[in-house]
Amino acid sequence: MLCLTLTGSTLEENRALVQQNRKWISLAELRLDYLQADEQKIASSFPSTVDIPVILTLRRQSDGGKCTLSEKQRLQTLYESAKGDFAFVDIEEDVKKSDLKFKDPLFENKVDFELSLRQRGVRIIRSFHDFTCVPADIYGRISKLAAKGDIPKVAVTPKSMIDVIALFRAQQELSSIKEKIIIGMGEFGVCTRILYKKCGSMLSFCSAGEGAPGQLSAQVMSELYRADKLDEKTHVFGIIGNPVYHTASPRIHNPGFEAIHYNAVYVPFLVDSVRAFFKLAEMLQIHGFSVTVPHKRNVQPYLGRITREVKQIGACNTVTRIQNMWKGTNTDYYGFLAPIADEIAQGSIRTALVIGAGGASRAVVWALHNHGVKVTIINRSVEHAKLLSDETMSSFDSLEHCNRYSGAVDLVVQTTSVGMAPNLDEDPVPSFVFSGKEIVYELVYQPKETPFFRRATQAGCHVIGGAQMLIEQGKLQFESFTGYHYPHWVHPEI
Numbered sequence: 001m002l003c004l005t006l007t008g009s010t011l012e013e014n015r016a017l018v019q020q021n022r023k024w025i026s027l028a029e030l031r032l033d034y035l036q037a038d039e040q041k042i043a044s045s046f047p048s049t050v051d052i053p054v055i056l057t058l059r060r061q062s063d064g065g066k067c068t069l070s071e072k073q074r075l076q077t078l079y080e081s082a083k084g085d086f087a088f089v090d091i092e093e094d095v096k097k098s099d100l101k102f103k104d105p106l107f108e109n110k111v112d113f114e115l116s117l118r119q120r121g122v123r124i125i126r127s128f129h130d131f132t133c134v135p136a137d138i139y140g141r142i143s144k145l146a147a148k149g150d151i152p153k154v155a156v157t158p159k160s161m162i163d164v165i166a167l168f169r170a171q172q173e174l175s176s177i178k179e180k181i182i183i184g185m186g187e188f189g190v191c192t193r194i195l196y197k198k199c200g201s202m203l204s205f206c207s208a209g210e211g212a213p214g215q216l217s218a219q220v221m222s223e224l225y226r227a228d229k230l231d232e233k234t235h236v237f238g239i240i241g242n243p244v245y246h247t248a249s250p251r252i253h254n255p256g257f258e259a260i261h262y263n264a265v266y267v268p269f270l271v272d273s274v275r276a277f278f279k280l281a282e283m284l285q286i287h288g289f290s291v292t293v294p295h296k297r298n299v300q301p302y303l304g305r306i307t308r309e310v311k312q313i314g315a316c317n318t319v320t321r322i323q324n325m326w327k328g329t330n331t332d333y334y335g336f337l338a339p340i341a342d343e344i345a346q347g348s349i350r351t352a353l354v355i356g357a358g359g360a361s362r363a364v365v366w367a368l369h370n371h372g373v374k375v376t377i378i379n380r381s382v383e384h385a386k387l388l389s390d391e392t393m394s395s396f397d398s399l400e401h402c403n404r405y406s407g408a409v410d411l412v413v414q415t416t417s418v419g420m421a422p423n424l425d426e427d428p429v430p431s432f433v434f435s436g437k438e439i440v441y442e443l444v445y446q447p448k449e450t451p452f453f454r455r456a457t458q459a460g461c462h463v464i465g466g467a468q469m470l471i472e473q474g475k476l477q478f479e480s481f482t483g484y485h486y487p488h489w490v491h492p493e494i
């Protein structure tokens with residue numbers, strides 16, 4: 001189940017949010033602490049105005065909420081609002097039984113809040129929050145809360161891949177507790193929100209717009225990741241990196257899986273330790289994953305087989321499970337070649353100037369070299385250009401001498417990070433004069449048009465943008481992940 005957290009300041013606003021997100025969600029959580037004071041007073045009417053079960057929550061500040069009432073007033077407000085037709089009421093783990101007895105003009109004796117909820121068939125969620133870590137005794141705490149017959153909810157903050165593993169282990173450790181809610185907050189927790197069923201959680205929270213840290217929108221959870229449709233047979237794929245959430249790869253693979261009805265999901269994993277990730281990969285039986293900076297080298301000790309390209313480039317961007325072994329390949333190499341393969345085969349690309357000598361440049365230079373193209377590498381740090389040229393039997397030069405190559409090469413490849421944020425207005429070779437005859441290849445894909453790209457286009461060059469390489473390498477990964485061609489009718493949005 002996907003549950004939309006309602007953080008509007010009026011009930012009307014929240015009703016509109018339910019309407020807008022209705023096709024992606026099956027539950028909503030009304031956050032009383034986000035409502036204006038006069039709206040709080042009439043919140044009990046809310047569930048009967050929407051066609052979806054609603055959780056009632058009034059979160060205090062110490063648990064990440066906005067409620068500034070005294071604890072006594074807070075619980076009294078929760079009690080009054082809970083008179084509405086809510087399906088669930090969230091009560092924090094540490095609220096004492098004695099604090100849940102209320103005077104009510106309708107009754108002679110004090111009302112036992114918990115008992116009255118149970119008698120009306122309202123389920124109680126007992127919640128626990130930790131914004132600093134995943135507590136060591138998390139399984140014990142969940143078991144204790146479940147023992148009372150309520151639904152335990154833990155929202156904790158993984159700070160590493162090891163913590164993420166602890167949350168996924170809850171599935172095995174607590175398999176006897178069928179109804180529980182487990183949430184990994186913060187940036188490491190994103191994979192636990194998408195794969196919430198693999199943590200044994202009965203639901204995952206999502207937002208209408210900008211939500212809690214790590215929370216994704218209902219649309220992204222449902223349409224991109226199909227989080228609520230995943231089952232035991234779903235093959236898990238993903239991308240590992242640090243940072244990782246900027247990557248466009250989920251928008252390539254997930255629509256591809258859906259288009260060919262392949263039961264799989266592709267998830268971003270923020271990874272601080274490759275070693276820990278390989279443990280998780282075994283635990284979740286991950287079938288394959290993409291690798292981005294800074295792990296393209298780090299994964300190699302864990303691979304049983306690597307291709308010639310991985311060995312040459314020294315970087316692996318694709319890992320697949322082959323029988324009981326991990327195999328490393330590099331699809332950047334072939335993805336780069338795809339848009340220019342015909343020109344190389346026809347002999348119209350024989351010479352190339354490659355700007356930059358970093359990780360991407362290594363794949364580019366090796367690909368060109370292996371296909372008989374004569375390469376010159378120019379780079380800001382000339383010693384980096386020299387090292388790569390020694391390995392690949394290429395020439396090298398410094399960036400300042402770029403103009404020596406104007407009109408003298410068939411292909412110019414821009415592989416530096418200049419032109420992407422924060423250097424959006426910069427050009428790595430502002431004095432380079434395009435003849436208009438060379439093919440120009442800009443690897444930066446965000447933004448689509450860099451100053452270098454624009455200058456080459458204005459000079460009349462045939463210009464290839466980085467998105468093309470990204471999509472081509474992604475399609476090759478898709479093939480090695482699934483064994484199927486990428487569906488030609490899907491056009492990923494990068």
Ligand code: NAP
Pocket residue numbers: 293332355356357358359360361379380381382384415416417418420423428443444445465466467469470471473
């Ligand atoms: P990297 O390993 O960090 O290398 C960065 C390169 O840029 C180095 O050659 C560096 O020169 C140079 N550089 C950085 N700042 C510079 C500046 N201010 N002036 C001149 N040169 C500068 O990065 P990478 O992994 O190779 O990635 C580079 C770019 O390629 C990124 O924009 C990335 O998004 C893009 N890329 C695209 C694709 C695709 O599929 N389209 C695939 C991979 C990468 P020094 O040696 O002097 O530091």
